[in-house]
Amino acid sequence: MNNSTVSVPWFEKEKRVFKNPLNHHAYIFEGVEGIGKTVFTLEIAKGFLCNSLPGAEACNQCQSCRLFDQFNHPDFYLIKPEEDKKQISINQIRKLQEPLYESSFLGSNKVFIINPLEKMSREASDSFLKNLEEPPENSIFLLISHRYQTLPLTIKSRAIKVNMNKPDNKQIKTWLNLQTDHKSKIETALLLSKGKPFVAAEMVNFEIDDLRLDFIKDISELIKTGNNLLEVSEQWPKDPMTMLLRLEWMSDLLMDCLRHRFLPGQNLTFQDSDTISSYLSQHFESDNFFYLLEKTNSCWNLFNSDTNLRADYQLQSLLVDWIESVGLAR
Ligand SMILES: [Zn+2]
Structure with missing residues (x-):
């Protein structure tokens, strides 16, 4: 298996940025919804957790990579609004404080994805800011945002922004062809989804x-x-x-x-x-x-x-x- 291949191939360039060892602890992946930011960020998380390769590369073979694939990695935390809730609550951020300041289970990084960042309540955001200001060792924050412009400046200024752009139609078409058997619907989905491959995929597979x-x-x-x-x-x-x-x-x-x-x-x-x-x-x-x-x-x-x-x-x-x-x- 070629380790450099991402399942969202239009983000290959962004992936290369994470190939080498990085010494920052927080990144904001920003772009419109429906282009695959979450899929991409999960792959980066897996890479940061993998011990075998530098940067955010995953070997796909070690214990860490296997646990990650089984959705069972003890040093990985995914924070999103709880079911039926609109926001990420202060309680959800409080729960992170213990793992943040303890050492990791597998001896490598701890990775925290927040998805999406703009859904944090005001209190949650204030509390999280302290974590960003004094980042605990080996803790990496991967923050996803569909609405970067609405985020507090205090948070933005402490994270590296990674622009995630829409792929072009040719890239989406190639990718869609691999995703579906409903080939006849591809052109329509392409036209209607306006550059958002995951919306297009949903359309192709549904009605x-x-x-x-x-x-x-x-x-x-x-x-x-x-x-x-x-x-x-x-x-x-x-x-x-x-x-x-x-x-x-x-x-x-x-x-x-x-x-x-x-x-x-x-x-x-x-x-x-x-x-x-x-x-x-x-x-x-x-x-x-x-x-x-x-x-x-x-x-x-x-x-x-x-x-x-x-x-x-x-x-x-x-x-x-x-x-x-x-x-x-x-
Ligand atoms: Zn690995």
Whole structure:
């Protein structure tokens, strides 16, 4: 087995950074959700725990590597929001204090992954900051963040930032081909997932075509009659991953309306909603589309920032804007 190969091949360059012995104790892996940061960070953790090779390389053969593969490594700690909780609590950070200051079981490093970092409560974050300021020996923090800009500066300044970028479509396609037998769905998933391979993989293996069809059905009904307003505002937010995607599709639809208007003959983002976008472009002013674009994008930001505001209300208010601006029954 080639040890340098990561299962998320687009992060090969980032992996090389961790090949040599490193003398820092904290790293923030930042980038959008759905590109494989967690998978990558787990591989780095395994490497930091392995005794046989320098840096964050894993030999895949020693006791440490075997224990890690069995999810049973005594010096590895994964901290994420507890089930049904939105945040990482102060209690979860308190529980780390003992292992942090004791020596490791296998005599090598202790590795702590926090995923995602921005989910720490204020108290948890304050407490964790002390650990970062006075790092115990042989303790390494691998911190994952989907929203680096929202993190406290005090934490950011004590960790090395590792930028994790979206792979290009060619890389995703090659990888997707290895992940799935549903080859016919790859192109659609590639287009719809917007550079996020793990979202694409989910789509390929599930009913992405159905999701898209449902979306088109919902949005046409909303525009035509508005009768499904309450139903849609209740149903869509139930699945946060596809919720963001649906909002992106709403923006795409508006962009297609504008393309029909200003760049006729140019390729649309989506052919399958062409009937809707061309109709709307002929019947409504561009200002309506620009207005809704702004509203839709800020709603996307709200959902992406995990606000505590009730999701169904946010969505409902956006859909009302849609009905008022481009609805046929208004
Ligand atoms: Zn090993």
